[in-house]
Amino acid sequence: MTADLSRFSINQMTVRQLSLPELADACAASGVGAVGLWREPVREYGLDAAAKLVRDAGLRVTTLCRGGFLTAIDPEERARALADNRRAVDEAAVLGTDVLVLVSGGLPAGSKDLPGARERIADALAVLAPYAGERGVKLAVEPLHPMYAADRCVVSTLAQALDIAERFPAHQVGVAVDTYHVWWDEDAPAQIARAGAQDRIHTFQLADWTTPLPEGVLNGRGPLGDGAVDLREWRGHVEAAGYTGAVEVELFNDALWARDGREVLAETVRRFVDHAC
Amino acid sequence: MTADLSRFSINQMTVRQLSLPELADACAASGVGAVGLWREPVREYGLDAAAKLVRDAGLRVTTLCRGGFLTAIDPEERARALADNRRAVDEAAVLGTDVLVLVSGGLPAGSKDLPGARERIADALAVLAPYAGERGVKLAVEPLHPMYAADRCVVSTLAQALDIAERFPAHQVGVAVDTYHVWWDEDAPAQIARAGAQDRIHTFQLADWTTPLPEGVLNGRGPLGDGAVDLREWRGHVEAAGYTGAVEVELFNDALWARDGREVLAETVRRFVDHAC
Numbered sequence: 001m002t003a004d005l006s007r008f009s010i011n012q013m014t015v016r017q018l019s020l021p022e023l024a025d026a027c028a029a030s031g032v033g034a035v036g037l038w039r040e041p042v043r044e045y046g047l048d049a050a051a052k053l054v055r056d057a058g059l060r061v062t063t064l065c066r067g068g069f070l071t072a073i074d075p076e077e078r079a080r081a082l083a084d085n086r087r088a089v090d091e092a093a094v095l096g097t098d099v100l101v102l103v104s105g106g107l108p109a110g111s112k113d114l115p116g117a118r119e120r121i122a123d124a125l126a127v128l129a130p131y132a133g134e135r136g137v138k139l140a141v142e143p144l145h146p147m148y149a150a151d152r153c154v155v156s157t158l159a160q161a162l163d164i165a166e167r168f169p170a171h172q173v174g175v176a177v178d179t180y181h182v183w184w185d186e187d188a189p190a191q192i193a194r195a196g197a198q199d200r201i202h203t204f205q206l207a208d209w210t211t212p213l214p215e216g217v218l219n220g221r222g223p224l225g226d227g228a229v230d231l232r233e234w235r236g237h238v239e240a241a242g243y244t245g246a247v248e249v250e251l252f253n254d255a256l257w258a259r260d261g262r263e264v265l266a267e268t269v270r271r272f273v274d275h276a277c
Numbered sequence: 278m279t280a281d282l283s284r285f286s287i288n289q290m291t292v293r294q295l296s297l298p299e300l301a302d303a304c305a306a307s308g309v310g311a312v313g314l315w316r317e318p319v320r321e322y323g324l325d326a327a328a329k330l331v332r333d334a335g336l337r338v339t340t341l342c343r344g345g346f347l348t349a350i351d352p353e354e355r356a357r358a359l360a361d362n363r364r365a366v367d368e369a370a371v372l373g374t375d376v377l378v379l380v381s382g383g384l385p386a387g388s389k390d391l392p393g394a395r396e397r398i399a400d401a402l403a404v405l406a407p408y409a410g411e412r413g414v415k416l417a418v419e420p421l422h423p424m425y426a427a428d429r430c431v432v433s434t435l436a437q438a439l440d441i442a443e444r445f446p447a448h449q450v451g452v453a454v455d456t457y458h459v460w461w462d463e464d465a466p467a468q469i470a471r472a473g474a475q476d477r478i479h480t481f482q483l484a485d486w487t488t489p490l491p492e493g494v495l496n497g498r499g500p501l502g503d504g505a506v507d508l509r510e511w512r513g514h515v516e517a518a519g520y521t522g523a524v525e526v527e528l529f530n531d532a533l534w535a536r537d538g539r540e541v542l543a544e545t546v547r548r549f550v551d552h553a554c
Contacts, residue, residue, distance in 0.1 A: 112507040114463070147424040149461040150505040151488045156461050184426040184433050186391070211428045215492040228427040230389040 011250035142176035158191035174200030196241020286311035288527035419453035435468035451477030473518020
């Protein structure tokens with residue numbers, strides 16, 4: 001039996017020890033046809049060269065990570081963030097992906113005003129959404145786990161992400177559903193249905209929840225099957241909501257990064273088949 | 278001007294480096310008239326001796342921490358948990374407090390079923406709530422931050438805690454509101470109003486949210502004023518909901534524990550006045 005990997009995409013961060021050419025080779029070796037890319041390694045390799053590399057390798061680019069960080073109060077900082085997000089949209093278009101993932105940003109230093117920060121995100125999207133739409137790029141507002149609310153992303157739930165996204169046309173702004181961030185939320189299945197009904201699920205990402213969390217809580221995302229998340233059930237939720245796009249595996253994990261990247265990719269494919277198909 | 282400390286209570290864990298007699302002395306020195314106690318140090322000192330000590334010192338005991346861990350599937354484990362919680366109720370009664378805080382427990386090993394675990398908590402409370410009520414002890418279901426959902430507490434929001442508590446009379450089961458756990462939740466103010474209207478706010482605790490979080494995310498609760506939480510606003514929410522009980526400061530913080538406990542208590546009182554009065 002050959003596993004169906006047609007929906008699988010590997011997020012570059014999962015195997016960030018691989019260079020872009022190594023990633024393309026490893027994908028070919030593992031039967032993987034799609035990747036989610038990150039701006040920093042793409043820029044390092046060269047945007048046009050990266051676009052050519054993935055095109056020549058026959059890889060689909062399912063997402064570009066990431067824009068966002070749109071909560072600044074300071075006008076100059078805000079202007080810099082908008083300019084950087086326009087560049088991110090342009091990069092997505094060059095890479096041939098139609099989804100730019102947004103990590104919205106945390107509280108500015110000294111601020112305790114979560115609703116105010118969320119409002120500034122919506123204000124920034126009013127500028128960015130038409131720009132993205134004109135270039136065929138959809139913005140995916142990603143709710144991050146509430147443990148990141150202060151310093152990384154004031155959008156903590158799918159409900160909040162949709163409240164923002166709904167102010168714009170669905171082909172301009174939707175949401176990213178990542179199991180790592182939403183698995184604890186009993187309201188998330190209903191919000192997935194809401195997002196699907198509006199055609200706003202712009203990407204679906206998998207990671208498992210393992211404990212103990214590491215210092216800084218960034219790089220402890222669990223390999224599929226090792227944690228508390230019923231991955232198959234969450235995949236069922238997005239598919240019941242009409243999602244037919246890629247299922248991207250995005251792990252930030254120090255232990256995985258210390259290993260051979262090709263081996264990690266092959267293992268991730270096996271775990272995807274075992275736990276999410 | 279003398280600050281009004283009539284509502285202030287120091288949770289023993291904040292200054293766990295102090296023995297019970299040292300804690301009583303430090304409270305007298307700082308003008309603190311109320312304490313939240315923990316079962317382990319109380320048992321170590323001796324339950325009756327601890328009760329006599331706080332009584333002789335004129336200290337009110339605002340809460341006992343903690344019962345709970347009620348999510349076991351295994352019948353023997355469940356029976357042990359119930360027995361331990363009955364003992365916790367008895368201890369609360371001996372110490373003269375009418376509030377036992379419950380940390381409900383995480384997922385049993387191998388389970389990914391959050392709703393099932395929550396249902397077992399309600400089942401256990403059906404046994405424990407009348408037992409507590411007969412002894413004049415109120416159970417306070419504490420929602421813990423969603424980052425603890427897997428391994429410590431499957432009750433992640435005030436809404437979930439109230440959904441469970443509402444199955445029982447308010448004098449038997451209510452909720453604990455701790456800013457550290459609920460500050461990120463935009464629905465929490467409405468849930469506080471709901472809890473207050475039912476007379477189910479059985480304790481209110483303060484801690485601030487600081488980053489980066491430490492490994493294991495247990496012992497990084499921020500000193501009042503150092504973090505992202507608008508403590509005065511949250512105190513306003515519970516008071517607008519009719520809460521007139523103690524405002525307890527409960528910090529788990531390695532840096533505070535490494536310092537002189539009397540100094541930490543005096544500083545905590547000052548920070549309470551500066552940031553939560």
